Amino acid sequence: MRDLTVGPGTRVTLHFSLALPDGQLVDSNFESSPATFTVGDGKLLKGFEQALFGLREGAREELTVKPEAGFGAHNPNNIQTIPRSDFEPELELSQGLMLSFADAQNTELPGVVVDFNDEEVTVDFNHPLAGRDITFKVAILQIEPAQVH
Known part of the structure; x- marks a missing residue:
């Protein structure tokens, strides 16, 4: 040793x-x-x-x-509301669904669906932990x- x-x-x-x-x-x-x-x-x-x-x-x-x-701390600013029309119409949304997004630099960014309706989808971009x-x-x-x- x-x-x-x-x-x-x-x-x-x-x-x-x-x-x-x-x-x-x-x-x-x-x-x-x-x-x-x-x-x-x-x-x-x-x-x-x-x-x-x-x-x-x-x-x-x-x-x-x-x-x-x-x-990191949970940051409320990392929760975004996105128009439902920005998603593929055939995408079946559910709470907890993890999706991959691209940021302005085209870097892959995971997000979790926390809520949705016919108009908008709320996505949490905080790390799950x-x-x-x-x-x-x-x-x-x-x-x-x-x-x-």
């Missing part, structure tokens, strides 16, 4: 799970191959990454990541110096 801790300049291999406070599992790799990331490479949200700082190989932790450090605490369980398997290219 090396005497490294998770922080800038390290490459980390770990098992993790993300769950809602009620225990509902969102994602986990405990039953499959571990994930590897280099601190700062963008593979892990910054708040989740920073929650790991200071942990050593072999550490097993359960951490709570607040919305501001995770998927925005505004929620996330229970982040980790098992740090390996920490090594990051390779500088």
Whole structure:
């Protein structure tokens, strides 16, 4: 075992799970191959990454990541009302339906239908986990110096 801790300049291999406070599992790799990331490479949200700082190989932790450090606060400005005529007439709408939209830069943007009628459709563009605490369980398997290219 090396005497490294998770922080800038390290490459980390770990098992993790993300769950809602009620225990509902969102994602986990405990039953499959571990994930590897280099601190700062963008593979892990910054708040989740920073929650790991200071942990050593072999550490097993359960951490709570607040919305501001995770998927962001729920922003009411991200709920948009769009004319029904902007959607294909044959599209069968339902509450909770996830659709893909393109923003002004033509970047794909997911949105969830929260309400609709014959005139308009209300779509929530917040991340589905925005505004929620996330229970982040980790098992740090390996920490090594990051390779500088």
